[in-house]
Amino acid sequence: MDEESVERIAARAAMHHAREASTGARRPGAPAPPARPAAVRNTVSGGSVHGPVIQADTISTVTIQAPAFPSAVPDPETWPVAENLDPVTFGVRPAERVPGRRAAPPYILRARDGDLDTALEQAAQDGGLVLVIGEPFAGKTRTALAGMADQLRGFRVFAPARGTDLRGLPALLNGRRGRYAVWLDDLDGYLDDGEGRLEPRLLAQLAALKAVVVGTMREDAYDACRAAPHGRVLDLARIVELAREWSPSEREQVFLAHDGDPRLADAARSSGPVGVAAYLTLSPLLWEEWWRARRADRHPRGHALVRAALDLARCGLTGPLPMDLLLKVHEGYADVTGLERESAEDALAWAVARRHGLLPLLVRVTGDTWRAAPILVEAAARHDELPAVPGPVWGCALETARTDPAYDYGEVAAAARAAFRRAADDGDTTALHSLGLLAESLGQGEEAEQWFRRAAAAGEARSAGRIGRLLAERGEDRAAEPFLETAAEAGDAEAATLLGKLLQARAERCFKAGARHGSPEAAQLLGDLRLARGDVDNALYSYLDAAWAQYEPVARSMGLIHLLWREHKVAEVWLRRAADSGDACAADFLDPLSVDTLERAVEFFQDDAERRGFDASNLGVLLEEHGRPGEARPWYLKGYEQGDAYGAFRLAELHKKDGDDAEAGTWYRKAAAMGHPGAKRAFGEAPEP
Structure with a gap:
């Protein structure tokens, strides 16, 4: 018997001991295998949680006849014993995979375990059918298997495939000294009108041999079978109903178990009316559906929309998120293609649809605010294939946390810093730039400059622009120029403008020096710079210096400055001179000098x-x-x-x-x-x- 089975049996025993102490009832031990009579006359007996099934005082003669068809049932001595049944192998859906953890988390005691144990104890003594019914994902299969492991210890269990002819079972078991059970998960699949199904006479034959049949059914399937002729065998069942929603005491059992399985703890905290069992079962299903939806031929925009909410939650923004923010973030995932194939409306409809009628991927909070389903947020921490939160998403999270008092900006910033450092250690130069911006937002100027310098050295043009601006603000124009030039060539308009201004100032200093040493060309260019910034008087002085040196190209500049003063006749003389020298621009000003009407x-x-x-x-x-x-x-x-x-x-x-x-x-x-x-x-x- 494995370690989990021992722990489970001990826990259930402790629970029943407490129940017996409070009620004065004594729970008998596991029944010893009864002696088999030589005759085939057997007592068929039983009891029911809801009423009698086959009355204990009813004596009937059941004749076991060998079937007229060959049996495909394996040798009963090869059947596994009840306490060794692997839950996943025998019908339990696996929970989310976690390294070092079993596919099915440890069993947690349910409030109806006592009723199930009583039904199984009676069936172990008298034979018959025990049936666990409930809504989908209520945990019926896991509860029934756990009850069998406890109350049918030593029973060898046969789990036939759908369509197996069961009529040969009584003859196969007749005369054997062991104890046997038949496991029929989703019992409705064995009650159809085909030959070899479970029906009252076959059940009576098995009960006469003290064999136990244990099954599960969804409530809707149970109701449908009860109304059909082939459902008459359900009249003979001991019924245990299992609720999908877990009670507070059942949730408390999760934390009392001290197992430390994060899947159980998350489910107990977050499942709500859905129930712990459903939460555990649906977690891998929802995660897989969402993850595969990223493909262009599925729901790429829906995937990205949910991913935006999930990534922002991973950044620390676990509260309501406005749809405008999600729409802004979801467009930036470079690894998701085909967004244009799906509208935002269709994406949202896909994301909010309840899977299996229970859980959506995106949850509306109030108005037009949303959050990722907790089941995804909790699963994200356990999935290595989920990419790290991209830097731009962290940027949006930081911006939101800075302006929204619902969040602690310091906490979000600390998480962002750790994420950026990990990315930088992996060679992401954009993370170096992000670390600079983060330090800058926190008023840590020296640290910000260090990060920007590292990023600029690694080829990050945005950081080069930042360093250029910092140096220019400190008056270190010449040191700023190469950084600004790098940023300008990468498309940074502000850096390009600032570089132009710095170069303009340097050019003016150079033109002044040239004009001072007698260059008429420098004098004209200096005048053009002065005129461009509105210093008309000093521009004229520079033009006159060039004119006195008989520098012919200054004629157009002299004409333009007189146009500004509305001295059209004087301007016309200068512009005519320039045009006659081949200055096409000056000729354009001459025709006409101004708008006539x-x-x-x-x-x-x-x-x-x-x-x-x-x-x-x-x-x-x-x-x-x-x-x-x-x-x-x-x-x-x-x-x-x-x-x-x-x-x-x-x-x-x-x-x-x-x-x-x-x-x-x-x-x-x-x-x-x-x-x-x-x-x-x-x-x-x-x-x-």
């Missing part, structure tokens, strides 16, 4: 004014400047509605001209809120509305 100007802006706020506001300015403020007002409003703060500013100015200071203040406030500098200056002068 209001109508042409309106056409110029109106082309894009309907969809671009700048042009809408500019069109309003054009109309207002030509004495048409009423027509300008709707264009200013359109510009504001399209995000142009200048439109709001111009509306404020119109209201101020009209003497409506309250409305002007409202629009100044709106423009200032959008960042318009003129509105910010004017807002203090405008009366409060």
